[in-house]
Amino acid sequence: MDIKVRLFATLREGRSKELMLQLEETPSVEKVLTELEIDERDVAILLINGRDGAIDQILTEGDVVSLFPPVGGG
Amino acid sequence: MFGYQGNILRINLSTGKVGVEKLDEKLAKDYVGGRGLATKIFADEVDALVDALSPANKLIMATGPLSGTPTPTGGRYMVVTKSPLTDTIASSNSGGYWGAELKFAGYDMIIVEGKANKPVYIQIEDDNVEIKDAAHLWGKLVSETTDILEKDAPEKARILTIGPAGEKLSRIAAIMNDRFRAAGRSGVGAVMGSKNLKAIVVRGTKKVPIADPEKLKEVVKDCTKKIRENGVTGEGLPTYGTAVLVNIINENGVFPTNNFQLSQFAEADAISGETLAEKYLTKKDPCYRCPIGCGRYCKTDKVEGGGPEYETIWAFGGDCGVSDMPAVIEANFWCNEYGLDTISTGTTIAAAMELRQRGFIKDHEMDGLSLEFGDAEAVVGWTKKMGMREGLGDKMADGSYRLAESHGIPELSMSVKKQEMPAYDPRGIQGQGLSYxxxxxxxxxxxxxxxxxxxxxxxxxxxxxTLKGKPEWTKIFQDLTAFIDSTGLCLFTSFAMGAEDYGNMVQAATGMEWSAEEVLKAGDRIWNIEKLFNLASGVGPDQDTLPPRLLKEPIGEGPSVGEVTRLDGMLDDYYSLRGWDENGIPTQAKKDELGIE
Incomplete structure (x- = not known):
């Protein structure tokens, strides 16, 4: 299935900012991180379709995964 | 006293009298410094019903017990006065170097009273304080004023000034220091302008006495380590500045767009922190003793200077539907030059755009500019007109509430108590709605x-x-923030530090006992005296609310679709937690507990 991944801030370094991943059936977010060689500890904020997600959450066709390192401001 | 210089500089511009008074140690213990101590002194001295732009209003610039000490970020100061925008207490904070320099000159705060009969500026060089003629500075931009004063001032002096917007009593005018730093909010620049006070130059050579230097060294080392090792303060903010928030807030579907008509901006990445760092950032511009260094310095083909911050990018960008980063940077540049608050300026242009969209603003008022959402030239053009109060810019210079109200539709102003909300749609962030x-x-x-x-x-x-727990979190955040704002430190340290850390630093500097519990209680006390001032000023609980759009019109698209702020489900609990009655008035028992009148 096709999963869109959006990367932000330092997670963009050496990677594109948005990409489509073709993954086998019932992939988890963990699979996405493995594919992109991203260390789970570098991900501070994980959104699936703009909502809080979990690392073991199973994705479905067309999901958008957004990954952020620790960020803040105001 | 330790941590404090023990001196308050009082300057009456009507009489020309300059005096130094001793700081009351008991007051310092109860109200800390900065925001808390200045508010206490202000509220005791000034009638809450005073016209904010009259000579009877006072203007305080206050440092805290950690300003000018070796603590991380200890360079901030707070401007406290009655706001001409909201009629509430104003406490507007700024970084840079000016706050620490004031402390080095030997003062914990300056209280400015009255009104000069002609434009003046104040020059402070340790014990030598002069009120000087400012005829040659009046009408000048912030950079021009700073250039002129730097030539005449003592070497290494720091300069605080208003721009033309403050002189012209714009109710959204800022006070600027160190060129690019702003005590931006609540129209404090107009209060300074109303006193015919253009600038305050300060140079100091005194040390801040520390109660336990060894202990402070240890605590500073510990807190600096926490700041450096924290992902936000150690990497996110140093690399991207506050602008890193553009994408994350937008991805959550709470990035207000087109004056809060939408909550997600399709072109957000073009105005993101990542884009800023890649294309426009030329250097970092940190404040006094700051290990974070979130300050940006950017350059385009047209302008260069400090900023822009996240809120600024949002106000001129998403809220106006603009994805042209150079235009956003230029609008920020002109706000710094005219001395305008970037949040209120950008959001007032956004409100004007919606008023135009709905037919309230007519063709003859356009003055050669457009007011279409998405028009990059418009945000730059209207910022300049607001700074000079030209044409429709005259009306806009008093903020979005007064502008929308003049058309009989104040609800189009996305403001609380007449001050514009910043860059987070509270419909999809319930606790933030209560906080606003x-x-x-x-x-x-x-x-x-x-x-x-x-x-x-x-x-x-x-x-x-969800609503559960939000009143509790809101109260704790408000109380801790009130304390941090009173110490002279930057609020951003709180991403890495907690109440105990702040207590430890203030204790080592002042020698006064400060447990985490006492820290939060002092914050509660400060919050309550601010509230009591507002009530006395006529700003009642009926104004503890949000614009109808945010309470009644659900978000129409994106990850936060269908949401409104459910304020009714939080407000009663919040009042109760605060020890206020059901109408949001502090009870006598609460006042007794905090030792306030």
């Missing part, structure tokens, strides 16, 4: 930054759509 509604200075994110737990997951992740 109950903020003592009107629409504001830095009175209780619930974005931290609700979006960023700091210190822990809360579900942003």
């Amino acid at each position: 509604a109950t903020s003592n200075r009107g629409g504001c994110h830095v009175r209780g930054y619930l974005i931290s737990p609700e979006i960023l997951g700091l210190p822990e992740k809360l579900d942003r759509f």
